[in-house]
Amino acid sequence: MSSKPVGIKDVAAAAGVSVTTVSQVLNNVAYARVGAETRDRVRQAASRLGYGPNRLARALRTRRSGVIGVICEEIATVPDAGRVILGSDEAARRRGYNIMLISSVATGSDGPSESDVAELLDRKVDGVLYVASGRRALRLPTRLTGLPAVLVDADDVADTLPSVKPDRPGGVRLAVTALTDAGHTRVGMLNTSDEDPARQSTLHAFQDTLADDGLEFRGDLVQSGPSTAAGGYAAALRLLKLENPPTAVFCFNDAMAMGLYRAAAEMGLTIPGALSVVGFGNQEMIAGNLHPALTTVELPRYAMGARAAEHLIDAVEGTPGTRTARQAVLECTLVQRDSVGPVPLNRGVTPWA
């Protein structure tokens, strides 16, 4: 109630100079030629008064708000949406920007709605970050044209916007290799049967890794189901009841791995003694709480957010036309816990010994 906002005039008065000088000193204007002693006086006055520039006024004048709009799909339901937001926020703030967050619902192949974008446009954001919930190709509002934008975990149909995504194939390679490195040669997979853009690519990466390791791919060793624990359980049962079941299983996600745990327990198979498993996604809630704790691969959510923000700000500040690399692909990491072990003695290359 007490303190009225202190403006540039107050600082000028306190320092005994004009507002011009204050502005130039505080903004470190290159060509400004101000005496060293004056500079000090200004800076001291400013900090003594607790002066902070009114960013609204500055934005109006400079046509640069220092705000980036972040449109996030399904923020409430997507696991770890918070991580990418944290990444963008921290990267943005390091460069003097703040983020304006808009949550949206994902509808079909559409990207942000016209009205979401309109709000951001009216707020004069310097650029927009679109955080997708299901890595798919989307169509973008026409109004967005002209504003720098970058996509997180998605492409636009015109393939004209920069995007940053996780290296999913690399991630599955990490997962599968964790298994083969432990000596497993019969490795199975629990894939999703859902309509998911990652379904095919995950399977292919699985096959490729096997091939690179000189292992034969056997179609019956991949079973599918809905990507939930229940789906994983059912698929796992089919997998483990095979005449010649795998000694290790890679799962499409951690929830399916959770289902696999149950199937294994029911069949008296201990993990990792009789069966090794690795998941995907590193849902802490699942992976950290399963017993034994699940080895899985983590998507670089934080880095994706940070990198996207960096790209965006580069585009905002760079000469219009100096677009940087269109696509950034970030590495996943393997989170090693306790679900991978050596090949059980009575199983292995020669089945049922």
Added chain:
Amino acid sequence: MSSKPVGIKDVAAAAGVSVTTVSQVLNNVAYARVGAETRDRVRQAASRLGYGPNRLARALRTRRSGVIGVICEEIATVPDAGRVILGSDEAARRRGYNIMLISSVATGSDGPSESDVAELLDRKVDGVLYVASGRRALRLPTRLTGLPAVLVDADDVADTLPSVKPDRPGGVRLAVTALTDAGHTRVGMLNTSDEDPARQSTLHAFQDTLADDGLEFRGDLVQSGPSTAAGGYAAALRLLKLENPPTAVFCFNDAMAMGLYRAAAEMGLTIPGALSVVGFGNQEMIAGNLHPALTTVELPRYAMGARAAEHLIDAVEGTPGTRTARQAVLECTLVQRDSVGPVPLNRGVTPWA
């Protein structure tokens, strides 16, 4: 690249009126007396040109930005932080506001840092929402004084700010009652042993509910451990190995319930056949994926965010001094799934029959 931003002047020119008239029409200024025909002309021109007011300029002039700052602790690690943010965003946008998001780390009993608040102040937000990660009492930066603020799931030490929180005791009652309503009389509890503000209150609510249902409270029926699956497992083992174990268990959170599932499985106790369980928190990742699916109580995260935003905006727009109710307490809801059943035949009031 093509369209230059259309301003109020363009609309005025297109409609053949002055900017004043445009402003008044578009803002529905009460006392403005403008002909109906003129209004139409203005509105049509505006929409034809795709005019949207420059919110920065408007804010500068009206001293109201229409932006609320949301400081969120631990956005990346707190489960469902996204839900409260979604709630505040949707509520805010319904009233023409947008949110500027700042993520912060939770440090001790401190609230938002001085610098986080300073950034928001410079941006001229109309108010701030502070979303805490661990419902504790916190100290607020002095600079915040004068700006409307509301706390989500926390109190300030001075107890001077409005806050909105979940009715945890009510939630516990819901959980325990689900058990007693099914006929259980020997109900146990898995409590956290962590330093957690909710530890005591959860226990008390448990006791109170039992008392209200005319049930005796027995200290040995509550076992504690770290609030993880591992902690829940260990505590559950102690509980179930009691000479006279409970037929139903209420858990501090869903992770501990997950541990209880494992303990029960190892001891050959089926859920809900031999043992009923209800969790707390509704972590979908756990509750929905356990088998059988876990009955648990859900915190009103979305509603908390929405309500907090409503409160805040009321305070922003209301006559300074017309503060509404200081505290809002929102109800939890029971999410019924498959982990609660009747009292097993061979157990019950008379133990070991």
Added chain:
DNA sequence: ATGAAAGCGCTAACAG
């Protein structure tokens, strides 16, 4: 080496 003044796009008195 420093200051005066114009103006970013809008709203709100005040005139007509």
Added chain:
DNA sequence: CTGTTAGCGCTTTCAT
């Protein structure tokens, strides 16, 4: 009923 004008707080030419 509608138009003119003066700022909101800042940056930035242009004078001095």
